[in-house]
Amino acid sequence: MTETADGAPGAVLTTDREAIAWNLRSLRTAFAPSRIMLVVKADAYGHGLRPVYETALAEGVEDFAALDIETGAELRSLGAAGTLFVWRIGPSSDFALAQRAGLELGVQSRWQLERIATLDAAEGRLAVHLKLDTGLHRGGADPAEWDALVDAALALQREGRLRVRGAWTHFSDTSPEDDERSFAQFTAAVDRARGRGAEFEVLHAAASGAGIDFPESRLDFVRLGLGAYGISPFEDRDGRDLGLRLALELTAPVLSVAESEAAVGVGFGDGLQSAPDGEMWLSIDGAPHPIRRVEVDRTIVDRVPGIDIGPGSLAYCFGDGEHGEATAERWAEAFRTVPDEIVTGVTARVTRRIR
Ligand SMILES: *Cc1c(COP(=O)(O)O)cnc(C)c1O
Secondary structure, three states, X not given: OOOEOOOOOOOEEEXXXXXXXXXXXXXXXXXXXXXXXXXXXXXXXXOOHXXXXXXXXXXXXXXXXXXXXXXXXXXHHHOOOOOEEXXXXXXXXXXXXHHXXXXXXXXXXXXXXXXXXXXXXXXXXXXEEEEEOOOOOOOOEOHHHHHHHHHHHHHHHHOOOEEEEEEEOOOOOOOHHHHHXXXXXXXXXXXXXXXXXXXXXXXXXXXXXXXXXXXXXXXXEEEEOHHHHOOOOOOOOOOHHHOOOOOEEEEEEEEEXXXXXXXXXXXXXXXXXXXXXXXXXXXXXXXXXXXXXXXXXXXXXXXXXXXXXXXXXXXEEEOOOOOOOEOHHHHHHHOOOOHHHHHHOOOOOOEEEEO
């Protein structure tokens, strides 16, 4: 039987809370006793901050990593009680808001410490996590600057101006050897900082990839992004291979049908890109319908002999594969990009649903 679209005129992006809950349960068990710090950057990788926050909380995940101060403060206002870690801190960042919301800041430079030192400590001491760059070169103190950063933070802690709560790094995830090298660098730097008087309460380094494949690196927190949303961080395995479920599904109604082709109500205005010729498909009635071309508001697919579709039939663009649709990883392969870009690339005009 052909499934039909239920009223939305265009594309619909559905967040599947049960899939997120499933992924969190399975990874929480795998990572224990390390805890999950759930990464919710880019509107929770396109899944919606609020439904993801609520689902996580119901699964006992209370610690979040939110990129910017505004998102961290939004989580606090939703009622989040655990660690709210943010790490994109620029000169125009609202440090006072971070302080009011009790956020914990990933800090990598002296100027950030100096800005924190200007806050009124009577309003509460901001907690900082010092970042070491272990080779990704996307921020973090160089190993050569590390001791000076540690000393400066400890001096301010002695003055009662902040609290040095953690140390962290971010792996490049380019190879297991690179991550192991980074990890060794990190633990050596942590030991040195301890020698200088730092008493770190929490250490974190791994994101999804190292969290899954490099148990030793899990430390206190795994900063989990992709895996929570059912997306594999690895090129040689997809989410299903890892026992995870993709939590986002993009569907659209069939608009019109001709003898050899059909038009579907999703286009590049919705974030669907033009696939290399004939390589990608939309799944309608369980059958892959090859994409002929993508226009701004619609996509033309080939009809498939023996499959009786009509206006209002439901086309699956991406999802967990249950309806024969391509996964986010499969789309990413076709476009030579990462699956994060597929799931966060759906545009604002697409109707959001939560189930
Ligand atoms: C995005 C990000 C993560 C999460 O990475 P995934 O591969 O999505 O799990 C963790 N830490 C930092 C600093 C990040 O930017």
